[in-house]
Amino acid sequence: MRSYNPWSSGGICLVLLACQGCFGGSSVPLANVDGVVTKDGNPVVAATVVFNPTTGRPSSGKTDEKGVFHLQFTQDHQGAVLGQHTVIISLPGSGAPSGPVGSGKRPPRPKGSGIEEVHWPEPVTVEKSGNAFTFDL
Template identity: 45%
Template sequence: MRVLTASTALCAVLALLLAGCGGPSDQPDLGLVTGVVSVDGAPVESLLVTFVPDNGRPSSGVTDAQGQYELNYIGDSMGAKVGHHKVQISTLDIGEPNRPKKEMLPSKYNTQTELTADVKAGENKLDFAL
């Protein structure tokens, strides 16, 4: 009878441990965000696109040769936190070491951004024509 009680207790402990592995995540709800950034009607490569929520972690992505970007939240988690964001678009610093970065875009698109976006659950296509 003791053997049955010990194995029952062991099963109960294992069940509790396994249940804890799939517990709730502290990651917020995310919406997938893609889009195109163009300047004067032409797509621009190597721009850093950052969505900064009212509170929480920002998401970012880099434009490709077609001006397309996709936001990454953290690690393998793609997207941005659902809700209102300030959007910053700046020249990616790929210059030479020990040389100051020269921002090619006006500050109204980055350090003093006037751009905003609302991210919804699901897929969001948000283009920016600068």
């Protein structure tokens, strides 16, 4: 009978494949995502855009003076996980989050927080390329 050594080259490969994506690093399949947020045709400045994937870590970005955003997966990695996402746009107000969101889903904001959240009605799909979205509120 042949014994299996988990530290053999095959065992190490299995461990690496099993942990791929565990740490939120570059091994997670990401794609660049950008877009524009407008309201009544005008750019929305300082809005936070969050893409929540069906599974995995969310990505977020903040709009600039032209309403343009670029998603960040982590501090060191741009983009969002490939696949379907729900989108939440937090309009400017006191206490708006900045930078990438944590690894879990964020609970709804308490009433009276001064921030209006818009839950985009349809899911969006992040593909390997061509991920430019326009959200007209």
